[in-house]
Amino acid sequence: MRSWCVLVPTAEGELVRRFLRDRGLLQKHLAIQREADRLVIPTVSRVEIGLPAEEREFDEAFAPIRSYRDVIRIPDRVRPLLPTSFDVIGDIAVLKIPDELAEWRDEIGRAILAWNTKLRVVAQDHGVAGEHRIRRIEVIAGEDRTTTVHVEFGLRYQVDVARAYFSPRLGTERMRVAERVRPGETVADPFAGVGPYAILIGRRRRPRRVIASDANPVAVEFLRANVAANRADLVDPREGDAREVLGEIRPVDRVILDLPHSAMDFLPEAVAALAPEGFVHVYGILEAADRTATTVEIQRIVEGEGRRLRHLLVRNVRSYSPTQHHVAFDLRVGRA
Incomplete structure (x- = not known):
């Protein structure tokens, strides 16, 4: 040129x-x-x-594409509104698109597929809703499907992003919790979804067993398939309400309450299900100012179940919004 x-x-x-x-x-x-x-x-x-x-x-220069933003064609005035991150689940990209970019969402989808040729589907996330808190998903580019296989720590999970909730952003947290499981423990995961906590623990640790349950029958269908596919023989998949399952399987050594928007509602049943000495991992989406109040509430609930809170570790898992964090509370509970 x-x-x-x-x-x-x-x-x-x-x-x-x-x-x-x-x-x-x-x-x-x-x-x-x-x-x-x-x-x-x-x-x-x-x-x-x-x-x-x-x-x-002159010859054309090679310009490496570092982001879908490098290939997308939209007006400069709306370019600052482009999503800066999105979830990649298997070969599906899931992202939220601001209303101001609605007319360019097809172009956004095509740009993401051009940027990363390993992706086959781009889906818009319209938010979580319903009894089972499932994402409202709409495919905007690529193949017309919402099912995929996601690989995490060498384990394979069949997922339908439109019918069962799954977040790839929590892989590090799942491993952190799994590494705390001691040999011979009985672990309860009453919001197991498609099984990423339960199967990781069942395959990478040496528990006595892991009772993995969910109230969403579709999630349990995928959970059972993933248990079989990963040969996680120590995982016992069940369908059922969290409170009912915890009441049926007590006592257990550890409970994982991975339902951050409402996990605290189930903490009394989790504490009641524990053996004389046990652990609970409970999560919340909190403003920084709410952490102290939540800590006080945890203390109150544990004591209300006639138990003693021996240790509490609080840590941020990830940023959830400009003012909120996904927060983990690790409880060690003993006799009163």
Whole structure:
């Protein structure tokens, strides 16, 4: 491609390149040439900066695509509204799209598929709703499906992102909890979903058994399939209400309450299900100012069940919104 350029001594090349770039004068998609002791830097037009300028033929430069933003074609005025992150579950990208970008959502979907050729589906997340807190999903690009296989720590999970909730962002937290399970423990996971906590514990630790249950029959269908596919023989999959299941299986050594928007509602039953000494992992979506009040409430609930809170560890799992965090509370509960 023919373009204007400036001929720059090699020692001054980077300084001049930055000068041109910062003023929008650098022809970024063309490759800089090197000859003898100078560089030939392509420019968008003839520039007068005290250096020789002429027209030459240039090769296209290779520009690595670091984000779908590099390939998308939308007006500059709405570009700042583009999502900066999204979930990748198997070969499906799931993202929230602001209302202001609604008319460009097809272009967003196509750009994501062009950016990452391993992805086959792009789906818009319209928020979590319903009794089982399932994402409202709409496919906007790629294959018309919502099922996939997600791999986490070498384990494979069949998932339907439109019918059973799954978050790939919690893999590190799942491993953190799994590593705390001691040999011979009986673990209850009453909000098991498709099984990422339960199967990880069953395969990577040495529990006596893991009772994994969920009230969503579709999630349990996938849970059973994933238990079989991963040969997680120590996992006992069940369908049922969390309170009822906890009442049936007591006593247990550890309970995982991974339902952050309402897990505290189930803490009394979790504490009541524990052996004389046991652990509970309970989660919440909280403002920073709410952590102290939640800690006080946990103490009250434990004592209300006639038990003693021997230790409490509080940690942020991840940022949930500009003012909220997904917070983990690790309880060690003993006799009163």
